[in-house]
Amino acid sequence: MEDTTACPICTMTDLLDGGDYHECATCGHEWDKAESGEVVVLDANGKELNKGDDVTLVKDLKINGKSGRLKAGTKIKGINLVDGDHPIDGKVEGRSMLIKAEFVKLA
Ligand SMILES: [Zn+2]
Incomplete structure (x- = not known):
């Protein structure tokens, strides 16, 4: 899904x-992402993630309170972004x- 941020x-x-x-790219105006009120979330490769993106786990994750674990390569569709670590x-x-941003990459 495309980010609809406009100049x-x-x-x-x-x-x-x-x-x-x-x-x-049209008029050359630059502005801070923080000032525009966006939550900027970067994946393991430093790419910006947006609400609705599909991501893939880059490492195995333990599931809290369960004996299972999520395998690297597991795809997560249509993520939402929230404040916090x-x-x-x-x-x-x-x-x-809820997953740390550095454990995923854009699918
Ligand atoms: Zn412009």
């Missing part, structure tokens, strides 16, 4: 990603889970 100056959505800021909110095998 506040020219309203075009053709944006370059400068890391912690956006740069408009486990910002990935996704459903794995029917269970809602």
